[in-house]
Each structure stands twice: as structure tokens, then as C-alpha cells.
Amino acid sequence: MSERAFDGIRIADFSWVGVGPLVAKYLADHGAETIRLESGTRPEALRRAPPFVNDEPGLDNSGYYANFNSSKLCAGLNMSHPRAVDLAKRIIAQSDIVTESFTPKAMRAWGLTYDNLREIKPDIIMISMPLYGQTGPWSMYQGFGHVLQAAAGINHMTGYRDGEPIGTGLAYTDFFVPHLAAIALIAALDHRERTGEGQFIDFGQLEAAIYATETLVLDYTVNAREQHRQGNRHPMAAPHGAFPCLPRDPGANSDSANSDDGDSDNERWIAIACFDDDDWDALCTVLGDDSLRWDDRFNNQDGRLINQDDLEAALAQHTQRWQAEDLMQALQESGVAAGVVQSSEDLRNDPQLAHRKHYWTLDHPTMGPCCYDGPSFRLTHTPGELTKAAPTLGADNDHVWKTIVGLSDEEFTELLVEGAFD
Numbered sequence: 001m002s003e004r005a006f007d008g009i010r011i012a013d014f015s016w017v018g019v020g021p022l023v024a025k026y027l028a029d030h031g032a033e034t035i036r037l038e039s040g041t042r043p044e045a046l047r048r049a050p051p052f053v054n055d056e057p058g059l060d061n062s063g064y065y066a067n068f069n070s071s072k073l074c075a076g077l078n079m080s081h082p083r084a085v086d087l088a089k090r091i092i093a094q095s096d097i098v099t100e101s102f103t104p105k106a107m108r109a110w111g112l113t114y115d116n117l118r119e120i121k122p123d124i125i126m127i128s129m130p131l132y133g134q135t136g137p138w139s140m141y142q143g144f145g146h147v148l149q150a151a152a153g154i155n156h157m158t159g160y161r162d163g164e165p166i167g168t169g170l171a172y173t174d175f176f177v178p179h180l181a182a183i184a185l186i187a188a189l190d191h192r193e194r195t196g197e198g199q200f201i202d203f204g205q206l207e208a209a210i211y212a213t214e215t216l217v218l219d220y221t222v223n224a225r226e227q228h229r230q231g232n233r234h235p236m237a238a239p240h241g242a243f244p245c246l247p248r249d250p251g252a253n254s255d256s257a258n259s260d261d262g263d264s265d266n267e268r269w270i271a272i273a274c275f276d277d278d279d280w281d282a283l284c285t286v287l288g289d290d291s292l293r294w295d296d297r298f299n300n301q302d303g304r305l306i307n308q309d310d311l312e313a314a315l316a317q318h319t320q321r322w323q324a325e326d327l328m329q330a331l332q333e334s335g336v337a338a339g340v341v342q343s344s345e346d347l348r349n350d351p352q353l354a355h356r357k358h359y360w361t362l363d364h365p366t367m368g369p370c371c372y373d374g375p376s377f378r379l380t381h382t383p384g385e386l387t388k389a390a391p392t393l394g395a396d397n398d399h400v401w402k403t404i405v406g407l408s409d410e411e412f413t414e415l416l417v418e419g420a421f422d
Helices: 019-028 063-068 084-093 104-110 114-120 145-151 177-195 205-213 216-223 277-287 290-294 301-306 308-319 324-333 344-348 351-355 397-404 409-418
Strands: 010-013 033-038 073-076 097-100 125-128 199-202 240-244 269-273 337-340 359-364 368-373
Touching: 010 019, 010 084, 019 033, 019 063, 019 097, 019 177, 033 084, 063 368, 073 397, 084 104, 084 114, 084 397, 097 177, 114 125, 125 177, 145 205, 177 199, 177 205, 205 216, 240 308, 269 308, 269 324, 277 290, 277 301, 277 308, 277 324, 290 308, 301 308, 324 337, 397 409
Parallel strands: 010 033, 010 097, 033 073, 097 125, 125 199
Antiparallel strands: 240 269, 269 337, 359 368
16 A cells, blocks of 8 residues: 555544545545544434435445445444543544534533543644534534535525525535535644644534635625526526437436436436637537527627527527537537536446546445545545445444553443443
8 A cells, every 4th residue: 555645644533424524534535544433322314314225224324424434444432321421532532633513512512622632632633514613693503515505605596597596406515615624624734743733623614615606795795786596597608508419328228228217317418608709609610500600699699698598499409419428529629618417327437537547446344346436636646545445333343442542351341231332
């Protein structure tokens, strides 16, 4: 195994669901020994989230949990046990970083705040990642990514002009907020490396999520203008949207052919964006229709912005004659921004992702060989790697509590019987 960026770093990972576990995973994939601390008496929510392998629910059968927690260890810790807080402190004393993503009351109630932890390990780094930070009128509010994207204004901009806010269909903020938290955590590690000082990071997910709203707040602050939903449209580009292409051949893939979803799995779409007249000319050339190019409604950008309904209808008549991948390639070669609207099947078979070796197959103890997302970035000299499948609940109890913490066999057995690791 090659040297990795965070070799020698140990993380006590108390976080759960999406953001916190992903932050710890970034470091785990790059060498940090990351220990999930979980309880079967109050299971981590993501362990109960589908998809499940073979559609069989189980705490060790969630693909969602598995993808967020590869390269980690897992030790059981039942925080309702009388000795749980002492055990938590003992593992923290052997760690460099503590991650958690509860509302502020949880770590306070357990006596595991940063001030408490500094008494155990003066140079400890702790990052707390509740939705709304440690202070303020919303600090005790709970929620998940679907709630956060609404609170951050993302839902306000997601939907059609005359329709209701519909959100993104997934916990959108869970997939970019962790990158910002990881950067903060790495900065704290760098600070400790230079000064010997630990640090507490009060990371409110709402403040990070605001970055996804682009100019929403700025436009209101500077121009007193409140932006609204525009569907797929853009204030400076036309066309700017998704257009139908030829359907997928249902015989080309047995999964699609046997789907219960009718023709929906066979639909193919392409996203196209034209920001100026050169883009428009290139698009018309690829489509082979000069009548579009010289139509008075569409022959300049202002006209295309005004007449977008007619423009989109006219384009759809052309795009639906193309295979999506063929049209994307032709437009890209002509300098027009275009991309196939990919399904999960497309993503799994994407040649670019295959070339980049994005997907990893790891053998899970209960789920068997499964596909995992690899690191989303490449470090030239210290590349990351997925070292193991996600852990089953309590899989590393012996190693963590005996080898790292130093419990004797007798003490470990006594605590095990009492349910401390349940």
C-alpha cells in the first residue's frame, strides 16, 4: 500500500446519516483510521435506508450506508450504558479528530463538548456539523438534507415558473456540503501540524448550503430583486433546457426491457445550452436546419429569450430524431455545451467514469460484491483508495476496545454482557 495523505491520523466518528460520515470518509479513503461509533439499540438512520441488496431490509444490508462508510471500522457503543461516556472518552484520548453531526444538545448532555475533550486530549480537533450550528434560534432544530435545501433557499429556485417549489428529488446538500466541511477539517489539521494546537470547528450546514444559491442573496441585497423559479431556463441563455431524443432500444438491456416502469426507463434526453449567437449557429448547423437559423423569432439571443416556448418546441422536433450520445458528441465537437441526461444505468456504464476508475467493487460480509463510488479527487503523490467495504455493526469491537483502548479480556467481556457495545 502506498503512502497516503492522512496515514497516522485516527478519527472517532460519532456522526451519522450523510454529511458527517462523508467528511470522515474523505479522510478514511486517504489513510485515516476512521472508527464509526454506533449503537444497535438506536441504529444509525442510514443503515435503515434503501436501497437494500435483494430488497431485504437489514442494518447491514443498506447500499446507501455502505457507500458513505467504506474504508472505515465500526465499534458498538450504547450511549445509554452507565459506562458509555467513559468509554467514549477513552477512545477519544487515542484519537486525533472527533466528528459529530447531532444537534448541540447531544454532546452537551453526554459531557463530550470540545471543552470536555480538551481535558482528555489537549490537541484534539473536533468538528460539529449540525444543520444550523451551535448557537442561534434554530440551533436545536433537527432535519436532513431535504429540509436543509429548503431552508437554504434551494427549493425556492427549483421548479417551474408558475408551479410550487419542488426541490431536487434527493438530499442535494448532503453531496456538496461535506466538501466544505472537509476543507475546514484539513485546515485545522494543518494548524495543529504547525502550532501543536487543537481546534473546535462549529460547522453549520445551512451556512455552507447557501453557497449553492449562486447569486440569489446578492441579487436581493444589491438590486432588491427576488429571483424566482424558471424551470430549466437561464436568464442569459436560450435554448437552455433538456430535449427529448430517440428512446433507448429496450432490447439492448435486459433490465430496461423487463422494467415495470413501462417506457420511462427507455426515455433519452439531452441538455443543451446556447449563450450567444455563435452557439446558436453551431447548433443549427449540427441539426441541419437553416430555417431555424433565420427564423425572425430566433435569429438573435434577445429573440430566443423572448420566444422560448416556440424555440423549445421547434428544437424538440429535431432532437427527437437523434440518439442522445450521438447528438452530444456532435454538439460538443461544434463547441456547444451539451450533455446526455444520464440514468443510473448510464452512469454505471459511463466510459469516462470507467476510464477514471471511479467505481470500486468491494466484497461486503453480508451484501457480497458491491459497487462503491471512489474518491472524487486524485492526489498525485498520495492517491486515495477504498481499503475495505463498509463495516457491519460492531464488526471491529475486539480491535477497537481491546487493542486501541486497552480493555482487558475480562473487562471487555463484562461490558459486552452488560450491553455496553449493543
